[in-house]
Amino acid sequence: MGTPTVDISTSLASFELPNPVLTASGCAAAGRELSPFFDVAELGGIVTKSIMMKPRSGRSTPRMAETPSGMLNSIGLQGPGVDSFIEHDLKWLHESGARTVVSIAGHNTDEFVALARRLYDQPMDLLEVNISCPNVENRGQVFACDAIAATRVISAVRRAANPNVPIFAKLTPDVTDIGYIARAVAEAGADGISLINTLLGLVIDLDTLRPALGGVTGGLSGPAIRPVALRCVWQVHQAVPHLPLLGMGGIKTGKDALQFILAGASAVSVGTAVFHDPTAPIRIIAELSDELAARGFSSLRDAIGFAHLSSEQQAAYFAAQTAVPVGR
């Protein structure tokens, strides 16, 4: 008895994906370094490291501390600037046939707008607007902590960006009510939401008796944050049920990914797990497909937000599935 094949195609607004597994911004550079391990075109997509207008050195070292089931990072958005990014990284991604999500970050609304304009005609499938990086000097720069600032950036980017490219706002969990921020960016014109970015954390080095990271605080990622991420996806799906969500936070296996889909994500990003296992994103595609099949889903789309249904509604779905002969 072979496992019935599950249709795992999905969409993030107008962006159609053959499978729902992408990399996470800042955890795959611009894809090239992963190409010795697998064909990057096989993924749902590569999400590139957040890019800014100008080259940026980022923060001092140490930039990393391992924590239980996670890590703290304080990279501080090191990058070559958008021109070099277009010329080298985006070009490489395009030539390698990868579906591409470009992540942008700015000091202020004007920089986000300038980035959207500069990228207007570039080959990409989606624009992720990183308004939630914790590794900036000024916490006021974390636009996603403030509904008004978030609204201003997202509406300006929506107006400036190519109308054929969906824009997703990337949110931080470090807020009182993430549903409130989600509604604000939805009203501002976001076509979807990516969540979550890292949580602000701290580690003290017991040899130096000082904070372990050069940047003092850092962003916590990895399986340690998975329940927080799932809670956020759950709440945002309830707040803006019509918006597609790109879920992430500690996904290491197909089972983890399935939890995000059931909570309301249309696709997932795999971040820190790539450091542990460079082939994790590819492995997770197959595992997720098996997990869906094992539970009787005929398509991934049917599973999106399924955990929000009552047990009667869920039973009705599976009854209908068995009534219809499997295979098409």
Next chain:
Amino acid sequence: MTSDVLPGPVQETGEIFDVTRLGEYTQFTVVAPGVARGFKPGQFVAIAVGGRDTSMLLRRSFALYGVQPGAEFAGTIQFVVAAKGGGTEWLLRRQIGDTLDLVGPLGVPFPLPRASVPAVLVGGGYGTAPLLPLAQVLLAQGSDVEMIVGAATASRLFGEMQAKRIIGKVTVTTDDGTAGQRGWVTDPLPSAIERLGAEIVYACGPMGMLRAVGEVAGAHAIPAQVAVEESMACGIGVCMTCVLPVRDGDGVSRFVRSCVEGPVFDAGRIRWADVGTVPADLFGADGN
């Protein structure tokens, strides 16, 4: 960030063939033909620790030596482990026949001179490991090679016997005088350079030692190629945690990744005094 062609690392499951205690260190020999195949001296391997459901997400990196590419038999690699924390302690509990999840070979190898040139190799602690295969390659090229190996104390010396077997000429130093001459590796370095007429120094060890070796080489107007040990989250170039301030040929300094653009650097290009800071003239510092 740069468009240089990356070497082709592989991910493979390797079976532990041998585990040997050497002073405070433990030497592992692992069957890993994929990693062995592409290996060049200076490169390293990144190893997952803690098993399938581990809470330790980050791989531990080790310099490779004793690599047998393997013609008839499967290729093997060697690396040396010092107990440092939960990850290395897990590794030290592995036994012959257990398997390890490996990614390698990683990083830029030691650059080799085109012709035979006299060279001094300087290893601190287990930093001697990657210098052993380098010495073999240099000797095969017909180069005159001398080696200095040092450590804080005798039990932390590594590879001095193997070095003696390969090279013959080895000077040992320990900070406390428990083996060889008392002092630092940089004490006998000037006379070794002068005696040999060395045109290059290669080194691997702690950052402070590498900086000092670079200064001695600089004072003799010869280059030092050094393999650094920075803390790495991914080892494959995707995370940007492992950066060092390095001056390029045009005099522009950047934060470069020590995992893919290193671990071997020209000591004269590393801005040692600025490690751990963001110097104002660093490329992109004004974009922060």
